[in-house]
Amino acid sequence: MKYWLMKSEPNDFSIEDLKNRPNQIEPWDGVRNYQARNYMRDEMKLGDRVLFYHSRTNPSVVGTAKVVKESYPDHTAWDPNDHHFDPKTDKDNPRWYMVDVQFEQEFVRPIPLPELRKIAGLEKMVLLQKGSRLSVQPVTEGEFEIILNYAASQEA
DNA sequence: GCCAACGTTGGC
DNA sequence: GCCAACGTTGGC
Numbered sequence: 001m002k003y004w005l006m007k008s009e010p011n012d013f014s015i016e017d018l019k020n021r022p023n024q025i026e027p028w029d030g031v032r033n034y035q036a037r038n039y040m041r042d043e044m045k046l047g048d049r050v051l052f053y054h055s056r057t058n059p060s061v062v063g064t065a066k067v068v069k070e071s072y073p074d075h076t077a078w079d080p081n082d083h084h085f086d087p088k089t090d091k092d093n094p095r096w097y098m099v100d101v102q103f104e105q106e107f108v109r110p111i112p113l114p115e116l117r118k119i120a121g122l123e124k125m126v127l128l129q130k131g132s133r134l135s136v137q138p139v140t141e142g143e144f145e146i147i148l149n150y151a152a153s154q155e156a
Numbered sequence: 157g158c159c160a161a162c163g164t165t166g167g168c
Numbered sequence: 169g170c171c172a173a174c175g176t177t178g179g180c
Contacts, residue, residue, distance in 0.1 A: 015175080055179085132162095
């Protein structure tokens with residue numbers, strides 16, 4: 001099993017939105033970065049765990065989700081009316097892929113980015129590296145556990 | 157809203 | 169294949 005962190009701008013799609021979806025499942029569409037796509041297309045497997053991250057507005061880890069459908073073409077790339085329309089990809093040779101994720105839990109207290117930087121054991125997290133902007137990124141099992149434990153300790 | 161850091165595009 | 173110009177991301 002692998003562990004991931006996925007970013008979303010809460011104004012665009014928040015963890016509350018995920019929680020309110022039918023079956024609490026949502027396709028992770030709109031990723032238009034090759035490295036992030038490769039992770040989704042090639043490495044994300046059923047049951048993989050995901051840290052849900054809110055970017056830009058009060059950046060923080062806000063909860064967890066899991067992968068419930070492995071990669072398939074992101075059809076929004078072919079929709080001229082979609083914000084993430086990509087005129088250069090065609091249906092015979094899909095360029096962009098997505099997975100479905102399902103809500104697991106929302107932290108009672110989100111963990112803000114500055115707080116993450118202070119937690120021992122997270123120094124090497126991709127998220128915390130300078131200039132890191134990947135919207136889909138790997139997390140180690142150790143990092144994942146540290147964050148879950150930290151979140152749980154905040155709820156006591 | 158600003159802007160630094162990245163990623164992509166396209167002329168040559 | 170280089171690299172300048174442009175567009176985007178995301179912390180602040």
